Amino acid sequence: MRFPSTRRSAVLAAQSTDATERRQAFEALVDAYWKPVYKFVRIKWHCDADDAADYTQGFFTRAMEKDFFRAYNPSKGSFRTFLRTCLEGYIANEKKAASRWKRGGDTTVLSLDYATAEGELREHPPSPDTSPEESFHREWVRSLFALALDDLRQLCETRGKRSEFEIFSRYDLDEPTSYSALAQEFAIPVTTVTNRLAWSRREFRKLLLDRLRSVDGRESELL
Amino acid sequence: MNYLSDHALARLRQIVDVPDTTGTRYRIVEKIGRGGMGAVYKAEDTALGRMIALKVLDDAEETDEARIMAALEHPGIVPVHDAGRLPDGRLFYAMKLVDGAPFSEFHAPLADRLRVFQKICEAVAFAHSRGIVHGDLKPENIMVGAFGEALVLDWGVAALARRGSIAGTRGFVAPEQAAGAAMDTRSDIFSLGAILREISSREPARTALTAICAKAMAQRPEDRYASALDLNTEVARYLDGQPVRAHRETLLERAGRLFARHYMWILLIAAYLVMRMLLLLFLHR
Numbered sequence: 001m002r003f004p005s006t007r008r009s010a011v012l013a014a015q016s017t018d019a020t021e022r023r024q025a026f027e028a029l030v031d032a033y034w035k036p037v038y039k040f041v042r043i044k045w046h047c048d049a050d051d052a053a054d055y056t057q058g059f060f061t062r063a064m065e066k067d068f069f070r071a072y073n074p075s076k077g078s079f080r081t082f083l084r085t086c087l088e089g090y091i092a093n094e095k096k097a098a099s100r101w102k103r104g105g106d107t108t109v110l111s112l113d114y115a116t117a118e119g120e121l122r123e124h125p126p127s128p129d130t131s132p133e134e135s136f137h138r139e140w141v142r143s144l145f146a147l148a149l150d151d152l153r154q155l156c157e158t159r160g161k162r163s164e165f166e167i168f169s170r171y172d173l174d175e176p177t178s179y180s181a182l183a184q185e186f187a188i189p190v191t192t193v194t195n196r197l198a199w200s201r202r203e204f205r206k207l208l209l210d211r212l213r214s215v216d217g218r219e220s221e222l223l
Numbered sequence: 224m225n226y227l228s229d230h231a232l233a234r235l236r237q238i239v240d241v242p243d244t245t246g247t248r249y250r251i252v253e254k255i256g257r258g259g260m261g262a263v264y265k266a267e268d269t270a271l272g273r274m275i276a277l278k279v280l281d282d283a284e285e286t287d288e289a290r291i292m293a294a295l296e297h298p299g300i301v302p303v304h305d306a307g308r309l310p311d312g313r314l315f316y317a318m319k320l321v322d323g324a325p326f327s328e329f330h331a332p333l334a335d336r337l338r339v340f341q342k343i344c345e346a347v348a349f350a351h352s353r354g355i356v357h358g359d360l361k362p363e364n365i366m367v368g369a370f371g372e373a374l375v376l377d378w379g380v381a382a383l384a385r386r387g388s389i390a391g392t393r394g395f396v397a398p399e400q401a402a403g404a405a406m407d408t409r410s411d412i413f414s415l416g417a418i419l420r421e422i423s424s425r426e427p428a429r430t431a432l433t434a435i436c437a438k439a440m441a442q443r444p445e446d447r448y449a450s451a452l453d454l455n456t457e458v459a460r461y462l463d464g465q466p467v468r469a470h471r472e473t474l475l476e477r478a479g480r481l482f483a484r485h486y487m488w489i490l491l492i493a494a495y496l497v498m499r500m501l502l503l504l505f506l507h508r
Contacts, residue, residue: 120226145235146227172238173231202243202310204235 010214011079014069026064029083030110031147032215034060036139037087038117044132045091053114059090060110079215080140084133144215148208155203167193168200242279245310249277249317260288261313265320268304275304276320279313289316291355291378299346301366301374321374326418327362335371336422337458342373344415344455350375351408351451358406360414361395362421398442408451409444415454416440416447431461431480434470 013025034056041052063069063086072082126135156165167182171193179197183190227235240262241251248270256263261280268275280288289306296302306316326343329336343365350357357364357378364377393401397413400406416439423432435457441447448454460467464484472480482489 116226124226124228141236142227142232145232146225149225149227149235172234198243198245201238202245205239205243208239 011069011072015067026060028214029069030060030112032143032211033083033140034110034112035117035120035143036136037083038112038114039121039126039139040084040087040132040136041091042121043126043135045095049114049118053112055091055094056112056114057110058094059087062090080137084136144211145208148204148211151207151211152200152204155207156200161196161199163188164196164200167196168204171197172201242277242313242315243310244277247307247309247315249275249315251277266317268317274320275317276301277315277317279309279315281313288378289314292316292318295350295353295355295378297346297349299342299373299375300350301376321366321368321376323366323368323372323374325363326365326367326373327421329367333423333426334462337462339367339371339373340415340419340422341455341458343375343418344451344458346373346375347411347415348451348455351411356406356408357411357414358400359392359395360411360418361392362418365418397444399444407444409447409449412447412451412454413440413444415451419454419458430476431467431470431472435461435467438469 010025010028013021014029016022016025037059038052038056041047041055042049045052045055047055068086068090069083072079076082126138130138152168153165156162163186167186170177170182170185171179179190179193182193186193240254242264244251244266248268249266250269252265252267252274254262255265255276261278264277264279266275266277267273289303292300292303293306301318301321304317304319306314309315326339329339331339343360347357347360355378357375359377360375364375366374366376368374395414395417397406397410400410400413416436419432419439420436423429423436435454438457439447439454448457457467457469464480466472466477466480
């Protein structure tokens with residue numbers, strides 16, 4: 001995996017005339033959005049897991065074939081809202097025509113782990129007070145952070161900085177612990193712990209912003 | 224891709240939200256606001272041992288905002304002390320931390336609010352004289368200090384306007400600016416008019432003030448006040464009880480205004496005349 005200093009906007013690249021670039025951009029968009037889309041469909045239309053998976057597949061496949069994202073105009077709102085509106089239109093049409101895309105058809109099949117998404121939904125159901133739209137936004141944020149975390153893990157592995165990732169993960173993601181406890185555990189001075197933590201946090205921030213820019217998001221949407 | 228719990232997500236959000244100032248002389252204390260282009264933090268300047276406001280821009284792209292503010296040395300414009308890049312590539316600049324409240328939360332008698340408004344006009348007129356259009360004037364972008372001083376903040380749109388991009392805030396943005404046409408100093412006059420309207424909307428309607436707002440906010444830029452100083456002068460006339468140019472008053476309005484302006488003298492003369500009449504009546508009994 002390459003780590004570009006700044007990830008190019010996948011939204012722009014999805015409108016490229018170059019087929020390879022368009023496909024790669026599309027994959028980046030699917031990475032960031034498929035889980036929020038799947039969960040949104042499950043919650044908003046009360047679909048069962050198979051139907052939600054069909055709709056998610058169908059939506060992205062149709063979007064790729066019909067160039068849905070070409071119509072996106074940044075001056076009219078965020079890409080996230082645009083995509084959600086496209087999805088709502090797509091499902092309304094599918095339901096109307098009662099001819100939704102069936103699994104196993106001759107269209108491209110995206111390899112998405114619906115079982116995991118379904119498990120997450122079962123274990124962490126959205127609060128009844130949360131609207132499907134709010135839930136979609138929250139899942140989108142969660143998805144971006146999780147992707148950035150994966151990027152950080154891979155970056156650390158590539159650069160031989162596994163302990164940096166371990167320290168970051170232990171201090172910032174697990175149960176609260178202290179610098180000295182980590183220093184003891186990793187047999188390094190406390191200053192090394194803080195330095196490694198600062199490096200990981202800095203890289204994580206960069207990677208997250210790269211991910212965000214790639215889907216034309218603004219930082220204010222994350223917080 | 225593992226599932227991130229709400230707790231882990233909240234923690235990561237916090238990490239992302241607090242900028243990494245490693246390698247700089249600033250230590251973040253707390254976030255104090257967020258605009259369209261970045262967030263502002265209260266931070267300690269460890270070299271000088273004082274608190275400052277640190278603006279961190281969302282994008283890593285160059286902007287002229289800090290340079291514009293640095294070029295505008297005026298008591299009504301927040302001074303910039305320093306500018307640079309954070310380790311994550313984002314631009315920041317350090318400026319004076321204003322001890323005060325946004326103009327939108329400045330609750331004082333109308334006359335005091337109008338005097339603050341005049342100071343805003345002076346700062347904007349100064350920027351205009353240097354060829355800078357603010358582009359996003361609104362009560363939230365103006366701080367009123369502890370001594371009643373007004374400071375105009377957030378010159379980010381002015382920086383963008385130099386590159387042809389246009390933004391602004393609904394309710395305060397001039398129609399030509401909102402339509403994407405070229406903006407000029409008269410676009411700021413419109414925004415000043417909208418601020419004046421906001422100030423006076425909390426009071427019973429006053430014809431002269433309403434007329435000033437209407438002229439400042441005219442749809443066609445050429446129908447507005449020619450400069451922020453002209454608008455300032457008009458507000459000064461209103462405060463002094465003089466007729467304003469935006470409104471031709473009726474005889475009754477004129478009498479009312481003159482009475483309001485000279486009521487002490489009028490009452491004194493009336494009291495003198497009444498006493499004189501009573502004295503005459505008493506002497507001729």
